[in-house]
Amino acid sequence: MTQYRLTLYVAGPSARSDEAINNLRRLCETSLPGQYELQVIDVVQQPEAAEKARIFATPTLIKESPEPSCRIIGDLSDTARVRVGLDLQDRAEGGKDSAS
Amino acid sequence: MTSPKPPAGISKRATGIPGFDLISNGGLPSSRTTLVSGSAGSAKTVLAAQFLAAGIQTSKEPGVFVTFEETAADIRANMLGFGWNIESWERDRLWSFVDASPPADAEVVSGSYDFGGLSARIGHAVRSTGAKRVALDSVGAVFSQFADHSAVRRELYRISTLLKSYEVTALLTAERTAEYGEIARMGVEEFVVDNVIILRNNLEDEKRRRTIEILKYRGTTHQKGEFPFTIIPGEGIVVIPISALELKQKSSDMRITSGNATLDEMCGGGFFRDSIVLVSGATGTGKTLTVTEFMAGGVAKGERCLLFAFEESREQLFRNAAGWGIDFARMEREGRLKVICEYPEVAGLEDHFISMREAISRFRPNRIAVDSLSALERVSTTKGFREFVISLTSLMKHQETAGLFTSTTPTLMGGTSVTEAHISTITDSIILLRYVEMFGEMRRGVTVLKMRGSMHDKDIREFTIDGAGMHIGRPFRDVTGILVGNPVHIAPAELERLDHLFREAGGS
Numbered sequence: 134m135t136q137y138r139l140t141l142y143v144a145g146p147s148a149r150s151d152e153a154i155n156n157l158r159r160l161c162e163t164s165l166p167g168q169y170e171l172q173v174i175d176v177v178q179q180p181e182a183a184e185k186a187r188i189f190a191t192p193t194l195i196k197e198s199p200e201p202s203c204r205i206i207g208d209l210s211d212t213a214r215v216r217v218g219l220d221l222q223d224r225a226e227g228g229k230d231s232a233s
Numbered sequence: 234m235t236s237p238k239p240p241a242g243i244s245k246r247a248t249g250i251p252g253f254d255l256i257s258n259g260g261l262p263s264s265r266t267t268l269v270s271g272s273a274g275s276a277k278t279v280l281a282a283q284f285l286a287a288g289i290q291t292s293k294e295p296g297v298f299v300t301f302e303e304t305a306a307d308i309r310a311n312m313l314g315f316g317w318n319i320e321s322w323e324r325d326r327l328w329s330f331v332d333a334s335p336p337a338d339a340e341v342v343s344g345s346y347d348f349g350g351l352s353a354r355i356g357h358a359v360r361s362t363g364a365k366r367v368a369l370d371s372v373g374a375v376f377s378q379f380a381d382h383s384a385v386r387r388e389l390y391r392i393s394t395l396l397k398s399y400e401v402t403a404l405l406t407a408e409r410t411a412e413y414g415e416i417a418r419m420g421v422e423e424f425v426v427d428n429v430i431i432l433r434n435n436l437e438d439e440k441r442r443r444t445i446e447i448l449k450y451r452g453t454t455h456q457k458g459e460f461p462f463t464i465i466p467g468e469g470i471v472v473i474p475i476s477a478l479e480l481k482q483k484s485s486d487m488r489i490t491s492g493n494a495t496l497d498e499m500c501g502g503g504f505f506r507d508s509i510v511l512v513s514g515a516t517g518t519g520k521t522l523t524v525t526e527f528m529a530g531g532v533a534k535g536e537r538c539l540l541f542a543f544e545e546s547r548e549q550l551f552r553n554a555a556g557w558g559i560d561f562a563r564m565e566r567e568g569r570l571k572v573i574c575e576y577p578e579v580a581g582l583e584d585h586f587i588s589m590r591e592a593i594s595r596f597r598p599n600r601i602a603v604d605s606l607s608a609l610e611r612v613s614t615t616k617g618f619r620e621f622v623i624s625l626t627s628l629m630k631h632q633e634t635a636g637l638f639t640s641t642t643p644t645l646m647g648g649t650s651v652t653e654a655h656i657s658t659i660t661d662s663i664i665l666l667r668y669v670e671m672f673g674e675m676r677r678g679v680t681v682l683k684m685r686g687s688m689h690d691k692d693i694r695e696f697t698i699d700g701a702g703m704h705i706g707r708p709f710r711d712v713t714g715i716l717v718g719n720p721v722h723i724a725p726a727e728l729e730r731l732d733h734l735f736r737e738a739g740g741s
Contacts, residue, residue: 144349152344176350180357188350189333190379204336207344218341 137161137169137219138198144191145177149208153192156209164221194218243453246365246402249287250280252472256456257447261428266393266403268425270417271432276443276464277406279315280432281368282308283469284404286317288366289327296366297329297358297401299351302374305330315469329358335378342380348388352395359399367401373408376419390424416448427451433459437614440581445472461620463583471587473624489600489635491523492530495705496664499681499690504662508685509626509636511606511657514666518677519696520639521545521553522703523666524602527637529559531600532569539598541589542574543608550574557702571596582613582621590628601629605639606656622656644718661685669695669709669720678715679705 141157143150154173161169176183176191186195194205196219205218216222245259254260261267261284271277285296300308308330309319322328331354359367372389379385396403405425407417412433416422422429429448434441444459462472488503491510497503504510512523524540531538542550550572554561564570573592580588593601603609603625610618622638629636638660657663663682668675680693692708693715714721 142350144347144353149345149347156344176353180353183350184331184354184357187332187336188354189348190346190351191349192346193350195338202338204338204340206340206342207346210344212343214341214343218339218343 135168135199137165137196139169140172140174140186140195140197142174142176142183142186142188142191142193142195145175150175150192152208152210153194156212156215157194160209160212160215160219164216164219196220245453247291248284249291250283250470250472251468252460252462252474253445253470255474256445256460256472257450258454258456261402261404262450262453263402264397264400265427266396266405266425267428267430268417268422269404269406269430269432270409270421271406272409272412272434275432275434276462276470277432278303278308278311278370279464280470281370281404281406282312282317282319283315284368285328285366286312286315286319286469289322293327294365295327295329295362296368297331297355297362297364299331299333299355299367299369301333301369301378302371304334305332314466316467317469326362329362329364331355331358333375335374340378346384348392352392355392356395356399359401364401367396367399367403369403369405371406371408372421373418382419386420386424389421393425437616440612440614440617442614442617443583445470461583461617463581463587465584465587471583473583473586473620485633489536490530490534492526492528492533493523493703493705495694496523496679496703499679499692499694499705500662500684501687501689504635504637505686506635507630507633508661509629509638509659510662510664511638511640511660512664512666513640513642515642515644515668518666518668519679519698519703520641520666521550521604522557522698523664524604524637524639525550525554525557525559525561526702527600527602528561528570529554529564531635532564536569536599537597538564538570539593539596539601540570540572541592541601541603542572543577543603544605545574547572547574556700557698558700559702571598577608577612580612582609582617585609585612586621586624589625593628593632593634597632598634600635600637602637603639605641607639607641619656622659626659657683665716667693667715667718669712669715671712671720671722678709680716 141153143153161171174182176188190206192208194209196203203218205215209215244263245261246263247254247260269277269280282298285298288294288296312319319328333351376382376385407421409415409417412435416429428450431446431448433444443462445462446459447455460472460474462470464470485506487506489506490503491497491500512520514520528538528540551561561570561572565572613621662684665680665682667678669678677696678693679696681689694705694708696703696705709715711723712720713723
């Protein structure tokens with residue numbers, strides 16, 4: 134089973150940060166239950182990590198694996214776009230994924 | 234610094250970029266962001282990098298370079314040619330990159346965003362190095378990376394506010410599409426409103442001419458108009474601050490020899506110590522001889538003499554001089570003379586000026602000759618040439634150096650050259666050398682047309698050239714029309730009649 138490694142960079146506690154975290158959790162729970170590791174990094178607290186990952190806009194979600202890696206920018210409110218970025222188009226919403 | 238003091242409230246940070254601090258009356262406004270706008274290839278990135286490099290080199294001021302377009306690795310490599318070893322400065326914590334060039338990964342946008350990541354990285358870089366200077370290059374790349382331009386403008390405005398709160402002096406570059414027209418693409422100037430500098434790379438008569446203009450400095454002063462600049466390997470941008478040079482030189486009453494005793498007499502006792510003399514004549518009238526005697530005359534008085542030759546090779550010049558009994562080789566060996574020969578075409582006029590200025594500051598001459606200015610005019614635009622002459626004369630006057638320039642007239646008989654038309658008002662004295670055709674024979678005439686601040690001989694005198702140089706003889710008494718190139722011989726009887734006429738008129 135494919136394991137997803139995701140890192141979400143947010144800038145401090147803010148409505149936009151919370152929005153992004155909630156949107157992402159909801160999506161992962163429905164589409165990738167038990168198949169993902171999520172790390173949330175606050176760039177204000179950890180600017181070196183932001184520098185290393187070259188984070189420009191916030192929030193930024195980086196899908197590190199599976200390859201190819203991809204960046205998704207924004208509060209992740211447009212679920213369809215996030216699914217494109219995470220390559221989840223084929224999976225049915227709600228985890229009723231028949232192929233796996 | 235003698236430039237006018239900025240009004241209280243806004244101080245300036247000297248950039249250390251040669252010439253820039255002069256045209257900006259002291260540098261960039263401190264703790265503010267200045268927009269540098271320019272078309273492609275106008276040296277925006279060089280200026281941004283030099284702003285940091287100069288700070289490190291002159292006063293060990295740390296700086297942060299935020300790059301939106303090129304990668305940090307590219308910039309390190311590209312700037313090595315200017316002698317800026319960014320990698321070693323990074324090790325010494327004097328230079329810090331925020332690499333915000335577009336990442337290689339695919340990027341998808343979902344919902345609203347801000348530039349919190351970039352702000353955090355810039356803030357961290359500034360705090361951890363104690364940076365005083367920040368350069369951001371170039372903002373156009375941000376607009377192509379993010380589709381929502383109003384969001385980009387809002388976020389960039391927040392970053393400029395953030396920079397202000399860090400009290401760093403910042404320089405932000407932006408693109409423009411035309412050399413004259415809107416200040417920058419995407420309305421960048423709307424959020425960095427305080428200060429605007431424009432870099433131009435104009436094509437005039439098939440020649441490139443780089444200029445820098447300070448368009449506005451809110452609340453403080455600067456020099457107005459476009460100033461030419463050049464980019465030199467091992468140095469970077471050098472601004473040539475023509476009109477910013479002050480005419481503060483004192484005028485000298487001391488006379489020096491032209492190297493020819495009779496010519497000295499004609500000038501009322503020699504040239505002035507700090508004057509610029511223009512010698513104009515057709516090819517072969519004796520301009521190079523005048524230069525040679527001017528140099529030899531200086532050397533004989535124990536002065537240091539510097540000759541810039543743009544028409545003849547060293548060998549030719551030395552052979553010519555020997556032909557007039559002057560030993561240039563010995564003078565050079567004794568360190569009294571330096572001859573620098575160069576083809577005008579090897580460099581642009583701005584580069585020629587910089588290398589001449591270097592030669593002058595190294596050799597510290599008492600007198601300088603340029604043979605000929607007309608040759609230099611070939612490689613430049615009219616405006617560029619005029620600026621060059623002004624810069625050179627003002628440099629020479631500052632150092633109280635005597636100067637002799639030659640200019641070649643395009644026609645054999647009479648006439649003026651384009652060179653003269655541009656520079657005659659800048660020079661203090663003008664000497665004309667002319668061919669005079671008389672009874673099927675070419676003879677030569679010399680006259681002092683102008684001698685600022687002194688009486689001078691008004692005659693047109695005949696001169697001859699032989700193995701001992703120039704011999705100035707008697708005036709052409711019975712010829713008129715020499716200067717217009719149409720000499721007409723007047724019979725002695727007619728002269729007498731005219732003379733008589735005037736005497737009668739004067740007596741009544």
